[in-house]
Amino acid sequence: MKFSYYPGCTLKTKAKDLDAYGRRAAEALGITLEELPEWQCCGAVYPMAKDEIATKLSSVRALVSARDLGNDLVTLCSACHHVIKRVNGDMQNDENIRTKANNYLQLETPYAGETKVIHYLEMLRDVVGFDELKKKVVNPLKGRKIGAYYGCMLLRPSKEMQFDNPENPTIIEDFIKAIGATPVLYPFRNECCGGYVTLSKKELAQKKADVILESAMEQGAEELITACPLCMYNLDANSTAHKLPVHYFTELLAEALGVK
């Protein structure tokens, strides 16, 4: 099984682990992730305004590139996934944005949102299947109590992201079970870690991250997993609450598959 793969900037720099473990684990699962040639930064936040066109073009280029290669597009960073998936939605549903982006790009074949965009976790659930994944685990993470941190970007707005139930998601808990560990549910798993305000309003992000960590610890989580480098930073480096170890989910996946 082959996919085009969009790593994004942060996975090439501060979040190399998220990428490296993700690639290794995919290989162990018999999936080929082919990095898109010459992709550009998605911009990290989805430009919500209807008249923002230029800021959406890098995502459109990635989408077109995958289409031309005849592949579905796999993302791994939550923020990249959010941006690219929503821009793809605009290319399908917003005639004004679609026309302007196409006028600008002057493609041989105009683009109208044909590429299917899936997050790595969706690939595990819908392509590999968690039951199959479970069979391939050589090193089950028995006895580890893991809290899933979903954050915002994968789930909301659910109408566009269609990732999972936005208020009671299960995909990461199912993943945790598949790798042999015990998922720990806690109320703040889908609340915001403070995101990008961490740069200009550090204390606000700190406050948000602390609430999440406290909530997870109260319910007995001994570690957290995330798919987002900025969530990782806010929960791990920026928080002031009693620390819990935070890992990228791909690291635990690689560990369970014996390719760490």
Place this chain on the structure above:
Amino acid sequence: MPATEKELAETIRRISGVDTRKCMKCGKCSGTCPAFGEMDIHPHKFVSMVEKGEIDELMQSKSLWTCLSCFACVERCPRNVEPARLIEAVRLAVIRRQGENYLKADQIPELLDEKLPQQAITSAFRKYSK
């Protein structure tokens, strides 16, 4: 000539795509907002002030810089109003004015630390600079 408040209100409605008349003023958006405590004007109030065309005051609001774009208000609004889109539109109305960037490149070095992901810088620039 700078845009009048009425013209600005038009622009905000157009670029946000939000129909403020759908709001039933239940306050759920503000109730669920994780930045509630750091805002002077709360999401439900944004909706009614845009409805009334009170844009000048919104453009001064500190909420523009504390909204986390977490989309909780978008997800949980029973009327599908999408308040976060209005906040983004007003934020854009501010930073699209010359010299009104909230974050400037020369501020960045002192804000960096060893572990800060590139994503934090890129997204803050997207939100705060034009």
